[in-house]
Amino acid sequence: MSRQLNMDTVQQNFWKEEFLRQKMLRCEWHRKYGSMVKAKQKAKAAARLPLKLPTLYPKTPLSPPPAPKAVPSRAPSPAPGAPIQSEMYPVPPATRALLYEGISHDLQGRYHYLNTRKLDMPEMRYLFPVTTNFTYGWQLGPPVKQELVSCKMCRIESFFRKNGAFALLDPRDLAL
Template identity: 35%
Template structure:
């Protein structure tokens, strides 16, 4: 670094300092006060009014009037649909849910037993589809893998899955010899 470049850096640093001081003098009074909050509320967009009765009447004219049984089935399905749509998880069985309300965790009952029972199921049994990309590895693995009891108490799982079919060592080449 020569003298000319050093002077350039020195001037640029002092110029930045002066600009900061000028800004501070100009806005000094505003810095001590907290920022004022807006009292205006944001306007929430609203949907246009749709007359449901006229739409239902038009649909009934096209399709014909549904029976009372169909109306009841539709109302039951509409009540259950929002709950199903909000959850990615399959519903809990009533037997497992009953464990939640039976006793206290301190006594190894209640929530403790409920969580143990839920832990026994894998993610593919609890969810409809993988929620994260890391769940794709091994999703529904129980369908693909067959577990068997080994015949003589040993298992060759690592050997068959990891090593090559024709052994660990490959065929020696002519130039593999040590000199």
């Protein structure tokens, strides 16, 4: 719509009244609903803020019970009923000694320790499955080697079709 250049006083007064009426409607709406809009904006802003959780400090350890007067002659061993702080079993001393022999660059030290530790089954290293991936191999026992069958017709070398994806099925491609 093009702007009219020849406006007389009647049209000017009409547009002036229209403008003032719109302005008054906006002011009335803001006075009536402005507080609700601000409250909603504050609620949305508060919802976007990250939730702050309270800091939990470690509990102070209980004082140990007084030692009995009659001391046994043998050295004290760790109590079997004591709560375990770790999810792993303690490392055997012979395996731990590998850490301090040589350097990893020469395939000794930490490198040899980690490779030795890796050979243990997860049940020997951990008290319980730590992640859900542990449950797939938990308590399976030692791996069993399968011997290959000497018959070449019985062995399937791949699950891909030998004659292409869109070709008709070949009876040799099916494993029944």
